[in-house]
Amino acid sequence: MQNFTFHNPTRILFGEGQIANIGAHIPAGARILVTYGGGSIKKNGVYEQIVKALEGRTWFEFGGIEVNPHYETLMQATALVKEKNIDFLLAVGGGSVVDGTKLIAAAVYFDGEPWDILAKNAPVTKAMPLACVLTLPATGTESNGNSVITKAATQEKLAFGSPLVYPVFSVLDPATTFSLPAKQIANGAVDAFVHIIEQYLTYPVDAKVQDRAAEGLLMTLVEEGPKALAEPNNYAVRANVMWAATQALNGLIGVGVPQDWATHMIGHEITALHGLDHAQTLAIVLPSLMNVQRKQKSAKIQQLGRRVFGLEGSEGELIDKTIAATAGFFEQMGVPTKLSAYKIPETSINTLVDNLVKHGYTSLGEHKDITPEVARTILQGAF
Amino acid sequence: MQNFTFHNPTRILFGEGQIANIGAHIPAGARILVTYGGGSIKKNGVYEQIVKALEGRTWFEFGGIEVNPHYETLMQATALVKEKNIDFLLAVGGGSVVDGTKLIAAAVYFDGEPWDILAKNAPVTKAMPLACVLTLPATGTESNGNSVITKAATQEKLAFGSPLVYPVFSVLDPATTFSLPAKQIANGAVDAFVHIIEQYLTYPVDAKVQDRAAEGLLMTLVEEGPKALAEPNNYAVRANVMWAATQALNGLIGVGVPQDWATHMIGHEITALHGLDHAQTLAIVLPSLMNVQRKQKSAKIQQLGRRVFGLEGSEGELIDKTIAATAGFFEQMGVPTKLSAYKIPETSINTLVDNLVKHGYTSLGEHKDITPEVARTILQGAF
Numbered sequence: 001m002q003n004f005t006f007h008n009p010t011r012i013l014f015g016e017g018q019i020a021n022i023g024a025h026i027p028a029g030a031r032i033l034v035t036y037g038g039g040s041i042k043k044n045g046v047y048e049q050i051v052k053a054l055e056g057r058t059w060f061e062f063g064g065i066e067v068n069p070h071y072e073t074l075m076q077a078t079a080l081v082k083e084k085n086i087d088f089l090l091a092v093g094g095g096s097v098v099d100g101t102k103l104i105a106a107a108v109y110f111d112g113e114p115w116d117i118l119a120k121n122a123p124v125t126k127a128m129p130l131a132c133v134l135t136l137p138a139t140g141t142e143s144n145g146n147s148v149i150t151k152a153a154t155q156e157k158l159a160f161g162s163p164l165v166y167p168v169f170s171v172l173d174p175a176t177t178f179s180l181p182a183k184q185i186a187n188g189a190v191d192a193f194v195h196i197i198e199q200y201l202t203y204p205v206d207a208k209v210q211d212r213a214a215e216g217l218l219m220t221l222v223e224e225g226p227k228a229l230a231e232p233n234n235y236a237v238r239a240n241v242m243w244a245a246t247q248a249l250n251g252l253i254g255v256g257v258p259q260d261w262a263t264h265m266i267g268h269e270i271t272a273l274h275g276l277d278h279a280q281t282l283a284i285v286l287p288s289l290m291n292v293q294r295k296q297k298s299a300k301i302q303q304l305g306r307r308v309f310g311l312e313g314s315e316g317e318l319i320d321k322t323i324a325a326t327a328g329f330f331e332q333m334g335v336p337t338k339l340s341a342y343k344i345p346e347t348s349i350n351t352l353v354d355n356l357v358k359h360g361y362t363s364l365g366e367h368k369d370i371t372p373e374v375a376r377t378i379l380q381g382a383f
Numbered sequence: 384m385q386n387f388t389f390h391n392p393t394r395i396l397f398g399e400g401q402i403a404n405i406g407a408h409i410p411a412g413a414r415i416l417v418t419y420g421g422g423s424i425k426k427n428g429v430y431e432q433i434v435k436a437l438e439g440r441t442w443f444e445f446g447g448i449e450v451n452p453h454y455e456t457l458m459q460a461t462a463l464v465k466e467k468n469i470d471f472l473l474a475v476g477g478g479s480v481v482d483g484t485k486l487i488a489a490a491v492y493f494d495g496e497p498w499d500i501l502a503k504n505a506p507v508t509k510a511m512p513l514a515c516v517l518t519l520p521a522t523g524t525e526s527n528g529n530s531v532i533t534k535a536a537t538q539e540k541l542a543f544g545s546p547l548v549y550p551v552f553s554v555l556d557p558a559t560t561f562s563l564p565a566k567q568i569a570n571g572a573v574d575a576f577v578h579i580i581e582q583y584l585t586y587p588v589d590a591k592v593q594d595r596a597a598e599g600l601l602m603t604l605v606e607e608g609p610k611a612l613a614e615p616n617n618y619a620v621r622a623n624v625m626w627a628a629t630q631a632l633n634g635l636i637g638v639g640v641p642q643d644w645a646t647h648m649i650g651h652e653i654t655a656l657h658g659l660d661h662a663q664t665l666a667i668v669l670p671s672l673m674n675v676q677r678k679q680k681s682a683k684i685q686q687l688g689r690r691v692f693g694l695e696g697s698e699g700e701l702i703d704k705t706i707a708a709t710a711g712f713f714e715q716m717g718v719p720t721k722l723s724a725y726k727i728p729e730t731s732i733n734t735l736v737d738n739l740v741k742h743g744y745t746s747l748g749e750h751k752d753i754t755p756e757v758a759r760t761i762l763q764g765a766f
Contacts, residue, residue: 209603
């Protein structure tokens with residue numbers, strides 16, 4: 001196990017009806033800005049629950065934060081925060097709303113152009129407290145300090161992270177996910193699955209606690225993911241998926257172990273070039289990456305096969321079966337695992353590799369051995 | 384899954400050499416009191432590391448905190464805290480030192496006789512910040528708000544808990560455990576194992592994430608515990624045991640599920656009457672409790688057998704095998720599983736049951752169905 005520091009100060013309020021309890025965790029006298037997205041919270045009853053929970057409090061709202069939240073939109077929200085003397089942010093929605101609100105929290109106190117936080121890694125030295133009511137289990141942003149923002153003007157999609165933007169509290173009410181479209185639940189489960197894999201399917205370092213924790217979360221998603229699609233109103237199933245997705249990226253399974261993230265970086269280029277959903281790109285890249293890295297990741301792929309999918313066989317057989325089981329899970333969730341499923345021409349592969357180079361991603365993976373040529377082989381295998 | 388709140392603000396600094404980094408996490412200008420136990424830290428190099436890490440800081444020390452820390456001793460430390468205007472406590476040692484320091488932290492600001500915090504559940508409204516350097520993996524106190532204190536004058540052993548006494552940070556350096564006597568490592572692994580069981584081996588509520596997390600920790604202890612005895616200087620093994628013991632009682636596997644704790648309550652009476660180590664009593668009580676509650680806990684005992692010990696069989700067979708495997712693990716760690724191993728007369732059982740009644744423990748377990756008569760059957764089975 002490698003040395004590590006772990007600190008996650010977010011308070012989790014989990015379960016049906018927990019929105020009613022948020023008032024107790026927002027400072028008395030706070031001037032609150034409720035942020036949200038395209039308005040689904042006004043259809044599924046969540047908005048009414050928020051209104052009721054904030055009765056008697058001073059609050060304002062800012063809707064319309066996009067999927068892949070736009071910097072430009074968030075700067076409008078930041079102006080509103082200053083205008084209304086807001087001092088507490090409450091993000092209500094999925095990962096995009098939470099990520100966007102993290103940038104607002106940092107931008108309010110930032111001296112200069114806040115885009116520098118993303119483009120130049122300008123340090124965040126102060127942030128407004130923020131909390132969230134999560135309505136879509138997927139990214140884990142409800143319990144970490146990470147955020148991904150898109151500048152619409154230039155189509156740049158960049159990330160920042162700071163311990164100052166961990167939500168103070170996050171409400172996870174599985175009942176708020178009942179009305180989600182199947183595609184969003186499927187994408188969320190695939191996203192969480194790959195988050196775990198990026199921290200787990202790496203060179204083994206004898207971190208048994210982290211391995212077992214990761215395997216437990218993977219098994220939960222494999223067992224409960226398809227049920228979440230088949231029985232959208234099954235509370236217990238949605239609860240397991242939601243809690244698993246949070247723990248997939250709250251830092252706990254990633255401490256003390258090498259991390260990969262090559263699937264994410266290659267996937268980002270596919271989203272940028274062809275507009276596929278983030279999870280769709282992960283489902284395409286991961287199985288091919290596992291195949292291309294079958295030697296380097298041999299021990300861990302076999303462990304995944306044995307422990308998570310209950311497979312057996314000689315080394316080569318077991319690796320093949322494990323890759324097939326991983327792709328099979330994605331397909332079972334309704335997420336295709338080949339570029340060709342999206343009618344993307346094979347000639348795009350050159351552009352995708354060129355863009356990786358252009359963005360400086362020339363040595364990806366926990367061994368830094370995924371060069372542009374290896375990435376090309378991965379994309380060819382995913383075609 | 385039941386509704387829950389989870390919040391664990393303790394920062395974990397894990398790994399060899401982390402003691403050197405504590406200065407960065409103690410406020411500048413703090414007046415620090417270092418608390419410790421019988422002096423083993425002066426033999427194993429930990430004290431020297433602390434001295435070096437606190438170079439240039441204002442600090443004092445208070446040694447001699449006992450196993451099962453005495454209220455009387457801790458009141459002396461509290462007086463020293465006031466006399467020296469201390470404002471930060473650093474506990475260095477095992478669970479007793481950390482538990483004791485939590486009481487000091489609360490007692491300093493307590494208006495009245497601090498024993499009321501334990502005896503009358505008097506609320507803790509303010510506590511001094513405390514941190515710890517853990518040298519014995521066992522109780523989980525390094526990452527929770529619980530503490531158990533003994534009043535020597537009356538031999539009362541009582542507990543309190545408060546969110547205000549979570550350590551600000553805890554250093555977990557597996558290398559500091561190399562010099563521990565085998566008995567302490569064995570007791571620690573058994574203690575952590577039973578902490579997990581108390582939160583896991585309960586009526587199932589379809590909390591798959593918590594189940595898998597608990598099973599992962601149990602498997603880690605079963606695999607690594609015996610190795611920790613056989614290879615005392617194996618860093619990787621000690622690291623896995625140490626991190627598993629922390630997570631066994633940091634709250635994460637216990638949220639959203641029923642909890643039992645009957646093994647602990649019955650075990651406490653054995654310690655009080657016969658002076659056995661805490662873990663020794665747990666190893667005696669648990670296998671018999673599993674047997675007596677084989678119907679109520681049937682599904683979970685079978686799940687434990689299949690998933691943790693890799694067992695199979697019909698319901699009755701599988702339960703028998705799982706109980707035998709649990710007892711087998713304790714025996715393998717060198718901790719006996721029968722009262723008779725300690726030459727305790729069978730007549731003690733009456734006294735133990737009487738004491739449970741006297742202390743008000745007449746309906747234990749997650750179903751409140753462990754009456755004094757059921758406890759008697761458990762103790763007879765453990766004889």
